[in-house]
Amino acid sequence: xxxxxxAGAARSLTSPRHGPPLSRREMLAGGIGASALIxxxxxxxxxGRGDRPAASGHSAGRYVFVYGTLQAASSPGGSVAAAVTPxxxxxxxxxxxxxxxxxxTAPVLSPDQATVALVTVKDVPGGSKVTLTLIDTASATVxxxxxxxxxxxxxxxxxxxxxxxxxxxxxxxxxxxxxxxxGQHLVRKLNPHTGNAxxxxxxxxxxxxxxxxxxxxxxxxxxxxxxxxxxxxxxxxAVATARDLFVWTTREPQPDRTAKTHPKPPPLPQLNVYPLxxxxxxxxxxALAPWPGGEPVAAxxxxxxxxxxxxxxxxxxxxxxxxxxxxxVPPLNVIRAKPSAVTMQARPDGTLFLTKPGIxxxxxxxxxxxxxxxxxxxxxxxxxPFGAPWSKAVLSxxxxxxxxxxxxxxxxxxxxxxxxxxxxxxxxxxQQYAGLYQTPSGTLLAVAAKNPRLAFFSSTLSPLGTxxxxxxxxxxx
Amino acid sequence: xxxxxTAGEIQNTYAxxxxxxxxxxxxxxxxFNPSPAADxxxxxxxxxxxxxxxxxxxxxxxxxAPTQSRLSGSAAEGxxxxxxxAAALLSAYHAVGPIRLPxxxxxxxxxxxxxxxSLSSAYWNAWAYYIAEYNFDGLGTYPLYPCLYCDPDxxxxxxxxxxxxxxxxxxxxxxxxxxxxxxxxxxNPAWNADxxxxxxxxxxxxxxxxxxxxxxNVDLDMAAPGYSMTNYCFNVSSNP
Numbered sequence: 149x150x151x152x153x154x155a156g157a158a159r160s161l162t163s164p165r166h167g168p169p170l171s172r173r174e175m176l177a178g179g180i181g182a183s184a185l186i187x188x189x190x191x192x193x194x195x196g197r198g199d200r201p202a203a204s205g206h207s208a209g210r211y212v213f214v215y216g217t218l219q220a221a222s223s224p225g226g227s228v229a230a231a232v233t234p235x236x237x238x239x240x241x242x243x244x245x246x247x248x249x250x251x252x253t254a255p256v257l258s259p260d261q262a263t264v265a266l267v268t269v270k271d272v273p274g275g276s277k278v279t280l281t282l283i284d285t286a287s288a289t290v291x292x293x294x295x296x297x298x299x300x301x302x303x304x305x306x307x308x309x310x311x312x313x314x315x316x317x318x319x320x321x322x323x324x325x326x327x328x329x330x331g332q333h334l335v336r337k338l339n340p341h342t343g344n345a346x347x348x349x350x351x352x353x354x355x356x357x358x359x360x361x362x363x364x365x366x367x368x369x370x371x372x373x374x375x376x377x378x379x380x381x382x383x384x385x386a387v388a389t390a391r392d393l394f395v396w397t398t399r400e401p402q403p404d405r406t407a408k409t410h411p412k413p414p415p416l417p418q419l420n421v422y423p424l425x426x427x428x429x430x431x432x433x434x435a436l437a438p439w440p441g442g443e444p445v446a447a448x449x450x451x452x453x454x455x456x457x458x459x460x461x462x463x464x465x466x467x468x469x470x471x472x473x474x475x476x477v478p479p480l481n482v483i484r485a486k487p488s489a490v491t492m493q494a495r496p497d498g499t500l501f502l503t504k505p506g507i508x509x510x511x512x513x514x515x516x517x518x519x520x521x522x523x524x525x526x527x528x529x530x531x532x533p534f535g536a537p538w539s540k541a542v543l544s545x546x547x548x549x550x551x552x553x554x555x556x557x558x559x560x561x562x563x564x565x566x567x568x569x570x571x572x573x574x575x576x577x578x579q580q581y582a583g584l585y586q587t588p589s590g591t592l593l594a595v596a597a598k599n600p601r602l603a604f605f606s607s608t609l610s611p612l613g614t615x616x617x618x619x620x621x622x623x624x625x
Numbered sequence: 626x627x628x629x630x631t632a633g634e635i636q637n638t639y640a641x642x643x644x645x646x647x648x649x650x651x652x653x654x655x656x657f658n659p660s661p662a663a664d665x666x667x668x669x670x671x672x673x674x675x676x677x678x679x680x681x682x683x684x685x686x687x688x689x690a691p692t693q694s695r696l697s698g699s700a701a702e703g704x705x706x707x708x709x710x711a712a713a714l715l716s717a718y719h720a721v722g723p724i725r726l727p728x729x730x731x732x733x734x735x736x737x738x739x740x741x742x743s744l745s746s747a748y749w750n751a752w753a754y755y756i757a758e759y760n761f762d763g764l765g766t767y768p769l770y771p772c773l774y775c776d777p778d779x780x781x782x783x784x785x786x787x788x789x790x791x792x793x794x795x796x797x798x799x800x801x802x803x804x805x806x807x808x809x810x811x812x813n814p815a816w817n818a819d820x821x822x823x824x825x826x827x828x829x830x831x832x833x834x835x836x837x838x839x840x841x842n843v844d845l846d847m848a849a850p851g852y853s854m855t856n857y858c859f860n861v862s863s864n865p
Contacts, residue, residue: 217743217782218698252699267699306751308701325705336756336768340731340797341825348792350758350767355708381706381712383659388756401712407719414667415715436666441659441709442692459632459662483633485834485844487662487690487737506662529835532663535741535781536693537806556835582741597780599740620743622694 184340185255185266185625186286187211188602201236210285212240212587215255216619218480252278252396254611257625258313259447259494262484262624263364265311265320275299278309280322280362280369295359296322296547298486302350304329306382311362314388315447318518319424320362321393324372325382327355355382357397359427368486373427377418385455386442389447392430392467393422396440396455419470433470436463444492446500448515456492459504465553479511479524480504489538505540506533510550512543513565523547523566528555536582536622539594551592551607555585561594561609575609595621627810628652628682628854629843630830632663635685636676642841646810649681650800652854654735655848657713659706660690670717674724674861684858685724687714688774688800690737697743703751710734711759711769718762723863726761733798733827733857736776740802744786749773753794770797770857777801777826779820785823798827798857800846805830807837813847827852 159477162367181253189211203350209573264283274522277297284291298307308325331352336345356378360371379400386395398417417439421431438457445455451467460480464473480502488506495501500513530540530553541552545565554560559585560576581603583595590613600614601621628650629814632780635653642650649865655673656663659751666673668683677683689710695702720726726732734756738744753771773796787796804860808814808831818829832845834837839845 215694216699217745218812219782227639252701254694254698256787274769306701308705325701327704329699335765335767337793339793340770350760351754351757352760353704353708353755355705369833382701383709398709398712400708401716401719403715403760404719405762407762408722411671411720411722412646413720414670414713438665439658439709439713442661442695444661457661458664472831483637483664483842485629485631485633485839485842487632487660489693490662500699504662532739532741534693536697536743537741538693545839620697622697622743 163178168315180243184216184617185213185251187213187283189288195287200225209589210261210287212511212585212593213255213257213285213625214617214619215623215625219618222386249395252307252309254623255625256313258312259315263291263313265313267309267311267322268323269307269309274532275301276305276307277321278307278324278360280311280320282364292364292367292368293363294369297374298326298370299323301326302328308382310384310386312386312388312393314390314393314424316390318363318365319386320364321386321388321424322360322362322566323384323395324358324360325355325384326358327353330354348578354379355400356380357384357395359393359422361425371427375427381439383440385443385444385445387447387453387455388424389451389453391424391451393424394453394465395420395422396435398439421466421470431470431557436474438520438615444490446492446494447606448494449498450515454492454500454515456490456502459490462513464519475519477502477511477513477521479509479521480507482507482509486534488533489540491538495543499547501543503541505530506554510541510543510552512547525550525566525569527552527562527564528557530554531559532557532580532582535582537624539583539585539624542584542586542592543588549607551584551586553581553594561592561605563609575605575610575611579603582625584623593624595624626651627813627845627847628654628660628684628686629841630654630686630846631843631853632656632660634664634669634673634676635680636672637840639676639680639832642843645841646692647812647841650810652682652684652686652858653677654682654688656700656817656821657687657689658709659692660688660737661692663690663863667713667720669718670720670724671865674721674865677861683833683861685861686733686735686854686857686858688735688737693742695744696736696738698748700747702709703748704705704755705851707755711740711756711761711825715762717775718859721861723820723861723865725860725862726768727856727858727860729817729856730766730767730857731770731797731857733772734769735774735800738773738777738783740776743781744783747788749786750790750794753790757793768777769804771820772796772798772800773824774800774802776803779819784823787821788823790823796824799824800828801826802830805833805836807832808845810845816847825849828854837843
């Protein structure tokens with residue numbers, strides 16, 4: 149089969165059913181700097197404790213999507229491909245199939261794991277076309293696709309598009325940060341490497357936000373609805389419930405020559421709560437620091453939402469009033485010199501699962517019981533507790549077993565009894581993994597730095613097989 | 626003389642660090658937005674500056690540690706992260722009267738790339754351009770310089786990514802996280818930081834809390850021979 153390179157130009161989306169498969173050699177081709185996604189059909193295991201599927205119905209048989217940077221890609225865009233998973237230790241990973249390139253942002257997995265959302269942005273005359281594609285995780289094919297065109301934008305505009313799944317709703321909000329160049333002029337700036345001042349052209353920018361709503365039933369977009377919030381920072385945090393879209397934004401601080409004599413505190417973020425489908429907030433309140441910046445968020449069964457800030461504090465926002473209650477999460481309330489990865493997931497039973505591998509802790513909180521800590525497990529810190537992927541500890545579907553990366557000294561993976569906190573199993577041949585996931589079938593997927601980068605284990609930690617990929621893996625969905 | 630970096634607040638860290646190392650640091654390096662897992666300097670910049678002053682090390686360097694998977698992403702993501710970083714620096718500058726820019730007008734702004742993180746060229750270029758071109762407080766002096774914290778020998782793309790940069794978008798400095806021979810504030814190892822070919826290593830994290838068994842919530846850092854990190858930090862010029 150002829151080798152095909154990941155090209156720099158955008159590709160159209162191609163499903164496994166419509167595109168030819170890529171050979172392993174093709175998956176290993178590419179250039180620096182391109183992000184990509186591969187889809188792996190999940191395997192269904194039988195037998196053994198914990199080998200039951202992690203999810204039932206649709207998601208139990210779904211593909212697993214691996215997102216990362218092509219090790220030798222020439223394109224800065226993204227790709228999607230598909231492959232099958234080994235069923236034995238001796239069998240290698242068969243072909244992968246490209247699906248898309250030039251992803252504008254990381255994929256987002258729906259709460260029910262039935263859909264992965266991909267966003268691409270393409271320049272069109274007088275504006276930009278933002279396309280949201282929903283991939284059916286059961287087939288790795290396109291389930292629905294729609295586009296919204298933002299017109300009246302100057303050349304060079306950057307659009308940060310964030311799809312937000314609303315649990316149980318067909319409407320998918322898209323939060324758009326639109327950053328436009330507002331001026332360009334020449335300045336003199338010192339080149340630190342030569343010591344010489346050089347003249348260069350610099351660009352000034354200004355951002356505002358817009359909302360668009362995608363109807364996953366019809367494939368139609370409503371919007372974009374531009375928000376009058378410029379100048380604001382492009383970074384926002386968004387989470388949706390079945391009724392509302394919560395969006396945290398921050399006004400961009402402006403030059404102020406009086407500030408050195410009359411200091412002023414940093415601006416607080418703003419929280420706006422929009423009814424799904426609307427661009428008019430029903431609540432607009434100042435929020436607590438910090439500014440939105442990638443902190444984990446979750447929708448709660450009550451309709452309230454929570455965001456995990458500073459790696460140890462939970463801010464619970466009332467859907468009714470916008471009031472925020474902040475509480476420290478005791479198991480995570482350990483500060484170290486270095487930040488840690490932090491994750492927070494809403495579980496089907498209504499609890500929250502939080503991890504902070506940099507201090508070797510995972511915890512389960514019950515929002516229905518005043519966020520009581522119902523479980524806390526300590527484990528040795530893994531070798532790379534802050535680098536990507538951030539998932540380094542996963543909870544079994546039943547909630548009784550915590551799977552984690554092995555400690556920095558041992559490597560491998562380990563399992564803990566959540567009830568007792570005791571180590572129940574471990575496996576290591578000295579391999580240090582960077583990330584750990586559990587697929588819907590119950591299979592564990594560990595991510596390594598070098599090929600074979602994908603290592604599969606049963607939930608009893610038995611090795612199932614390995615696979616090569618030319619992705620430096622950043623996340624798995 | 627060496628300094629500290631910490632994800633905790635200076636005012637809650639310096640006393641324990643002084644008790645452990647028995648000396649004043651030359652500088653601190655602190656986290657700014659977007660750093661979702663850290664305590665952020667701009668959340669309480671007055672108390673942080675008071676802590677820096679009280680510690681005897683009144684120079685504050687700047688780093689941003691975004692969610693690491695974003696570093697593999699698009700130009701829009703890199704630009705957005707840089708925009709928030711620059712805004713956080715400005716808001717801290719506005720909040721503390723005695724905070725001054727470096728006298729050489731070169732404030733090193735580090736992007737935190739951890740060992741297992743991949744840096745895409747799209748993200749880095751957009752991030753570096755925004756930092757380098759930010760008209761800080763409308764001064765017209767463009768004092769921000771993009772820099773990269775990384776492990777140069779990591780198998781993930783870092784040095785190879787920045788190799789494609791040109792001019793002032795080349796990192797002004799690499800801050801290397803390896804090797805880690807450890808040491809103390811006053812007993813530093815001989816300079817032996819790992820390096821990229823594309824940009825010089827100017828700062829070295831020679832002692833990491835976990836690996837070196839420090840009890841205080843600090844890592845230890847030193848500048849390259851001939852360089853003083855204090856020249857590239859915010860200067861808390863008096864006690865706020």
